[in-house]
Structure formats: structure tokens, C-alpha cells
Amino acid sequence: MTSVYDERPWLASYTSDQAPDVDVEFDDALAMVRATVASRGxxxxxxxxxxxxxxxxxxxxxxxxxxxxxxxxxxxxxxxxxxxxxxxxxxxxxxxxxxxxxxxxxxxxxxxxxxxxxxxxxxxxxxxxxxxxxxxxxxxxxxxxxxxxxxxxxxxxxxxxxxxxxxxxxxxxxxxxxxxxxxxxxxxxxxxxxxxxxxxYGIDDVAFLTYTSGTTGTPKGAMNTHGNVCFTAQVYRDFVGVGGAGSVWGIAPLFHITGLIGHVGVSLLSGAPLVLTYRFEPQVALDSLREHRPTFTIGAITVFIALMNAPGFAKDDFSSLEWVYSGGAAIAPSTANAFLAATGMPVHNAYGLTETTSPMTATPRGADSPVDPASGAFSVGVPVNNTIVRILDEEGAPVPLGEIGEICAQGPQVVLGYWGKPEETRHALPERVLHSGDVGFMTPEGWVFIVDRKKDMINASGYKVWPREVEDVLYEHPAVREAAVVGVADEYRGETVKAFVSFKPGLSATEDELIAHCKERMAAYKYPRSVDVVDELPKTVTGKILRRELRE
Structure with missing residues (x-):
């Protein structure tokens, strides 16, 4: 395979504060749609x-x-x-x-x-x-x-x-x-x-609100602008390589930023038809893949794992796809290798947040993401066009290449802020620079690696789950005195939700009852899959529950 450096000469000179620029065609997502309608009829x-x-x-x-x-x-x-x-x-x-x-x-x-x-x-x-x-x-x-x-x-x-x-x-x-x-x-x-x-619309007019738990656990409406939408749709077309001659397989949920841009946005820009199947069900998805023969998709790695393990799956099922990208959840190198063996094609990485309107880094098409030998982490790609990615220390200063810090991004995809929440905007997006809360490092060639999370956010199949929200629901149960929620490793979801509770004197509940209590009140990816009952939860001297000790 041709090396990424031969295909993309600018990668050889990447630094933590450089990224190649391209001309952005549209500032107005509606104008983008009108142009496609006029050309596609x-x-x-x-x-x-x-x-x-x-x-x-x-x-x-x-x-x-x-x-x-x-x-x-x-x-x-x-x-x-x-x-x-x-x-x-x-x-x-x-x-x-x-x-x-x-x-x-x-x-x-x-x-x-x-x-x-x-x-x-x-x-x-x-x-x-x-x-x-x-x-x-x-x-x-x-x-x-x-x-x-x-x-x-x-x-x-x-x-x-x-x-x-x-x-x-x-x-x-x-x-x-x-x-x-x-x-x-x-x-x-x-x-x-x-x-x-x-x-x-102008470049900073809001196109849609997408809700994210953000840095405090309180749901916040990220203000994705028309400029954000047009730019990131162009990233999928020009950097990722989604052509108008093919079609997009819509396996990611459209409400999520990956589906909004990696499916809908790129289709509206490129004119590639979007193949929809209501919701993800492995057998139905495979049938649509066989029938419609799409050429591009992006989805959480758990989706691809499910497809590979679906009854009747065959290597030829993926033969129409020119590029497959995964975003929203970390990919283990062993999973990437298994996907390559099963489908005959590599899975490319993309990394972004709701606040970056989908990708801020991606693996260039045709390139292989390197694996960090020290941590075993699979690179999430290099900064996409017009995007500056910096790794910063606790004081906000750039760290040397190869050293660990918080991943921060600046570019046309970064949102204006959070709807009606100026304080949260100033905290997470000072001067419209996103502080991701993810900890990682960058190589001299520009490859970005995520090592860990800065906060307690749980990433279950690409969905963000904040412990506080689950804890609040557990506290609604009449028997619960204290509750704490952590993320634990899960082979299928990457992470899953685990709860610890203590009961009020004279009251109790079974694990199944507590799980059912949450399941009735929360989206399916949020409720805890297991609950441990303890006499007392570990705390600091000020009474703060120590989730770190529970994870350990």
C-alpha cells in the first residue's frame, strides 16, 4: 500500500499547531442543499x-x-x-x-x-x-x-x-x-x-442543537452552526473521500452528530443517496447492504462487531464499500485486525465530539492508523483540513510532541457554544477552542492518540453516559441511600455502566429491581448493567464519594 506520506506530503511536516487549509464552498447549509437539488433533480x-x-x-x-x-x-x-x-x-x-x-x-x-x-x-x-x-x-x-x-x-x-x-x-x-x-x-x-x-444564513447562524452531557454532566445543547455543518460535510467529501457517484449507508443514528454529518450532511453536499433502515438491526442492515450496495459508511465499532457476528455474514457483503470509518468509541487493534480479516478491508478511525460537529481528526483514506507500542492505543488519525489540534497541560500550555495532555481543537467545525449556557461555554470553549476532556498525545507526524479520559464520563458504544445522571435516577428509588456509578470494561460496548448502592435502614431491593427501575426511566444505553450492594461507599473527609476507588 502506498504510504500516507506519499499520498499526503503535508503530513511529513505536521506539528501540533499546523493543519492544511482548503477552500470551504458553503457557509449556508440550505444553500448547499439547493445546489445539490439543482444538479441532481x-x-x-x-x-x-x-x-x-x-x-x-x-x-x-x-x-x-x-x-x-x-x-x-x-x-x-x-x-x-x-x-x-x-x-x-x-x-x-x-x-x-x-x-x-x-x-x-x-x-x-x-x-x-x-x-x-x-x-x-x-x-x-x-x-x-x-x-x-x-x-x-x-x-x-x-x-x-x-x-x-x-x-x-x-x-x-x-x-x-x-x-x-x-x-x-x-x-x-x-x-x-x-x-x-x-x-x-x-x-x-x-x-x-x-x-x-x-x-x-450566515456562517454563525445555528443550524441545529445537539444535546451532549458536556463537562458537568448537565445536558447542554451544542449550537452547531451552518458554517460547522458545511465544513464538516466537506471534510467527509474531500478528506475522507465520500464521492457523489456512490451512496452512503446510514447505520449510525441520525440524531447523533455522526449520523447528522457523516450520513445526512455529506449526502446533502455530495448528492450521494443515503440508504436508511429505520434503526440498526444486524440482519436487516446486512440485507440492505446486499440489496443497495452502498460505497461508504461510518459507525461505532460495536456495529461492525455485531455485523461480523450476525448469522449468514459473508466477506462479500462488504465488497461494495470503498471506505469504512468508525467513530464514537475506541477501537482495539485486535478488533481492527479481526475486521480486516472478516471483510477484507481496513476500518479507518475518526475522532470528534458533538462540539466539533463530527470529526476533528481522521485517518486519511488508504492509510493505516499506527498503534502506540507503549499503550497499545490505536491512533484516531491526524487533524483534518483547516483544523488545529493541540495537546495542552493543566495550565493550558502546549506540551512537547509525544507527551500526554488534554486534546484541544480549534477550527471551522467548533461550535459557538451551548444554548443558553454562557458559563458552561466559557469553561469548555474559551475563545471557541474546544477542551475535549480527553487525554492523549500527538506524534511529530501528526498522529493523535487518546490515552484516557480526563473526567468520569462513560463511553458505552459511542454514547456518552454521565454517572451523575444515572445516580440521580437511582436516588429516586425509595430504598437507595447512596449511589455511585462508574464505567467498567465491556468486550462488546467498550465500556458499560456499573452501579454501587447502599440502602436506607430497614429497606432493600434486588439487583434486578434496581436495574429495572433505571431501565424504565432512561435511554437503553444509560441504565446500569450490574449493581453491587455495599454497606458504605468510600468517601473523602468532606463526604465526596470516591468513584476512583470503586473503579479500582
Missing amino acids: TSPALTYFDGGLSWSQLDEQSTALAAGLLEHGFARGDRLAVYLQNVPQFVVAMVATWKAGGIMVSVNPMSRERELRYQLTDSGAKVLVCLESLWEGVGRTVVGSGDTDVTLVLTTSELEHQTRADERLFAGMTKQVPHDTTDLATLITAHDGETVPEVA
Whole structure:
């Protein structure tokens, strides 16, 4: 294989404060979409089982939805929350929000009542676009409580845009519009053919809010701007190498920053159609891979592990893919080797956070990420175009190359800050430089390695879990006196959540009861997989629980 230094001569002269610059084509994500629609016309934009939408249909439906939103009083700067799985309506709602002058709020479809309520109230969303099933199970209770600013609820079915309802995903489902909502498809049809006033955005206008636990454990809405979106979509196209002649396999959740940019954003920029399969299920995903033969994807390494171990998996299944990238969770070198043996192709690394609107480092296409012989860590790549990555000490000064410090990033992908939280913004993003909270080092050639985490954040299959949030739920159980949560190694998820509790005098609960208590109140990746009962939790002299001792 040609070395990375032959393909990318600038790598040989990398330093901790240098990165190659490229011209950024767009400052406005809506202008980016308009350009693709104009060039692609009736070509496929979204593929969903046996259906989907062309670029012209995506344009028409998003315009009709924008007209409907405006008729209901939606105005410039208003927020629309999208509470959906990986369905075409997600992209239609995103583009329609921009056409109506608004900001999309990306909500995890695994969120339960407490989590959904927080995001709706914190963002001040006026519109909720929601799956019918999620409305019945969660949304009605939250919006009906009167705690939010939501005035319009648009529900939609997983069965839209397809005629072949896969029993593995949609068994027993029927389309049935809840009586207290407006059907999304009906609203679009009612405004079909209407026009809306043209909207333009600047580089620092907010395109969407993506919620992250950040550095304090309190959920925060990262303000991903139109400039952020356009730049990182271009990173996927130009640095990673996603071409418009192929297609993108959408296996990452669209609500997550990886899916928002590595799937939707790069598709909107390059014109490559996006293949969607509702949610990740290994057998369904493999069927879509075999049927649609996509050329690019990015997902958590746990997804690829599941695919390799799925019944019927064959090496040829991956033959259409030109590049496979993994982000969101660390990759063990042994896993990368197993993937290469199983598929015949390497998995490339990418590293970023919600606050960097997806990647700030990536392995150049065709290159092999080195492994650090001392720690065994697999490099997460080199800084992408126009991006400065520095490794800083506790005082904020750069450390020498090869020495360990906090990974910090500066570039066009770094967000403005956190919605409505100026203090948290100043702490994590001083002068719009992201302090990642991850500890690592950089080689003289620019390869970045993550060694450990600075904070107590748990990384379960690429999802961030903050111990305090899980502890707060445990404290809601009537028997729990004290609770502490830590991350422990897990072969499949990388890390998983473990809890320690002590009980109030005279009260008790079983491990299964405590896990069920959390499972009912939290997204699936957050609840603890094991609970240990102790008489007393270790503490400092000031009463602070020592999670470090529990981990040890």
C-alpha cells in the first residue's frame, strides 16, 4: 500500500499547531442543499427499504412542510424538535426547518419522559415531529403536561415511504394518526406546490442543537452552526473521500452528530443517496447492504462487531464499500485486525465530539492508523483540513510532541457554544477552542492518540453516559441511600455502566429491581448493567464519594 506520506506530503511536516487549509464552498447549509437539488433533480436522495425520495421530491416535500410550519406561526429562529428514528422524514423535517428560518433540535429516539421534557424545555421548541409510536409511549405525557412551549405536534409513521414492512422491525405496526396530533404527510399534502420566502444564513447562524452531557454532566445543547455543518460535510467529501457517484449507508443514528454529518450532511453536499433502515438491526442492515450496495459508511465499532457476528455474514457483503470509518468509541487493534480479516478491508478511525460537529481528526483514506507500542492505543488519525489540534497541560500550555495532555481543537467545525449556557461555554470553549476532556498525545507526524479520559464520563458504544445522571435516577428509588456509578470494561460496548448502592435502614431491593427501575426511566444505553450492594461507599473527609476507588 502506498504510504500516507506519499499520498499526503503535508503530513511529513505536521506539528501540533499546523493543519492544511482548503477552500470551504458553503457557509449556508440550505444553500448547499439547493445546489445539490439543482444538479441532481430526479436522482435518488433517500432510499428506505423498497421506497424513498428523489432530490426533487425531498425539495418539494420540505418546501410544503415549511409552508405548513409558517402557517402555524413558526418564525425565524424558532426551534423544531425531531424525535424520529432513521426515516426519510428526519431529513425532510431538517431541510423544512431551515426553509422556514428555524433551528432543528435533534432528540434521541431512545429518550424517555424525563429526558425528552428537559430537551424540549431547554431548547424552547415550538414544534415536535414525532413517530406515532413515540408519541403514544412518551411524547403525549410530556407535551400534555404543559411544561413545554410545544404548540404543534406532527406525527408520522415508520411505514411511510415504503411498501415492504419488514416483520423484524415493524411486526404489528399500522399507521394510525393519534387523535391529538397533526399527521405530517397530510400537512405536506395540504401545502403541496406552495412556495415560501427564500431564507439565507450566515456562517454563525445555528443550524441545529445537539444535546451532549458536556463537562458537568448537565445536558447542554451544542449550537452547531451552518458554517460547522458545511465544513464538516466537506471534510467527509474531500478528506475522507465520500464521492457523489456512490451512496452512503446510514447505520449510525441520525440524531447523533455522526449520523447528522457523516450520513445526512455529506449526502446533502455530495448528492450521494443515503440508504436508511429505520434503526440498526444486524440482519436487516446486512440485507440492505446486499440489496443497495452502498460505497461508504461510518459507525461505532460495536456495529461492525455485531455485523461480523450476525448469522449468514459473508466477506462479500462488504465488497461494495470503498471506505469504512468508525467513530464514537475506541477501537482495539485486535478488533481492527479481526475486521480486516472478516471483510477484507481496513476500518479507518475518526475522532470528534458533538462540539466539533463530527470529526476533528481522521485517518486519511488508504492509510493505516499506527498503534502506540507503549499503550497499545490505536491512533484516531491526524487533524483534518483547516483544523488545529493541540495537546495542552493543566495550565493550558502546549506540551512537547509525544507527551500526554488534554486534546484541544480549534477550527471551522467548533461550535459557538451551548444554548443558553454562557458559563458552561466559557469553561469548555474559551475563545471557541474546544477542551475535549480527553487525554492523549500527538506524534511529530501528526498522529493523535487518546490515552484516557480526563473526567468520569462513560463511553458505552459511542454514547456518552454521565454517572451523575444515572445516580440521580437511582436516588429516586425509595430504598437507595447512596449511589455511585462508574464505567467498567465491556468486550462488546467498550465500556458499560456499573452501579454501587447502599440502602436506607430497614429497606432493600434486588439487583434486578434496581436495574429495572433505571431501565424504565432512561435511554437503553444509560441504565446500569450490574449493581453491587455495599454497606458504605468510600468517601473523602468532606463526604465526596470516591468513584476512583470503586473503579479500582
